[in-house]
Amino acid sequence: MKLILLGPPGAGKGTQAARLVEKHGIPQLSTGDMLRAAVAAGTPVGIKAKAVMDAGGLVSDEIVIGIIADRINEADAKKGFILDGFPRTVAQAEALDIMLAEKHMKLRAVIELRVDQTKLVDRIVKRADEARAAGQPVRKDDDPEVFKTRLEAYNRDTAVVAPYYEKRGQLTVVDGMKPVDDVTAAIEKALA
Ligand code: AMP
Numbered sequence: 001m002k003l004i005l006l007g008p009p010g011a012g013k014g015t016q017a018a019r020l021v022e023k024h025g026i027p028q029l030s031t032g033d034m035l036r037a038a039v040a041a042g043t044p045v046g047i048k049a050k051a052v053m054d055a056g057g058l059v060s061d062e063i064v065i066g067i068i069a070d071r072i073n074e075a076d077a078k079k080g081f082i083l084d085g086f087p088r089t090v091a092q093a094e095a096l097d098i099m100l101a102e103k104h105m106k107l108r109a110v111i112e113l114r115v116d117q118t119k120l121v122d123r124i125v126k127r128a129d130e131a132r133a134a135g136q137p138v139r140k141d142d143d144p145e146v147f148k149t150r151l152e153a154y155n156r157d158t159a160v161v162a163p164y165y166e167k168r169g170q171l172t173v174v175d176g177m178k179p180v181d182d183v184t185a186a187i188e189k190a191l192a
Helices: 013-024 031-041 044-055 061-071 090-102 117-133 144-158 161-166 180-191
Strands: 002-006 028-030 081-084 109-114 171-175
Touching: 002 013, 002 161, 013 028, 013 081, 013 180, 028 031, 031 044, 031 061, 044 061, 044 144, 061 090, 090 161, 109 161, 109 180, 117 144, 161 171, 171 180
Parallel strands: 002 081, 002 109, 028 081, 109 171
Antiparallel strands: none
C-alpha cells in the first residue's frame, strides 16, 4: 500500500503517519525527518539544506527528489510506504509519477488533511510546548515566525499539489480539525 499524506505544516501528517505505520507495518517516508537527520549528521545534503530549513523555505526539488528516489529503492519500501511531506511542489509530484511508473507501483490513495490555517500557529506552539515538557528538542522551525514562513511556502508552492491529484480522481479530503481518532478513522475508511 502506497499512499501520500498532504496538508500544511501542523495539519497532523506526522501523527497520522505514525498510526498508519503501526497498523499497516509500512514505513513512513518523511522528507522533513530525512533532511533533519542529514543536517544532524552534517552530510553534504544536510549542509546545503540547513539554512533553507531554518528559515522555513523549501529545499530544492533536486535534493528531495534524490532523497526519495534512493529511499523507495530500499527493501522495506517494497510492500508500501507513507509519503509525509513529499511531494511539496508539482515538479516533485511529476518526478514521483515517473519513479512509480518505472517501478510499476501504483498509489492506493492521496489524502489531504484539510485544516483551518488560522488555528495552526496555536497547534504548533502546543507541539513545541509538549516537546519541551517531554525533554525533547524543539524544532527550530516551530518558532511562530518561521512557522508563518512555512505556511506561506505551503500556500505558494504546495497548495497546488492536491488539485494535481484531484484532477486524476485520486484525492480524498479528510477534515483535519476533527479529534485525532476521528481523523484516523476517516483515513482508514479512505484506504478500505
Ligand atoms: P516537515 O518536517 O515536513 O515540516 O519539513 C521540514 C522542512 O524540511 C520544510 O520546512 C522544508 O524546509 C524541508 N522539506 C521537507 N520536505 C520537503 C520537500 N518535499 N520539499 C522541499 N523541502 C522540504
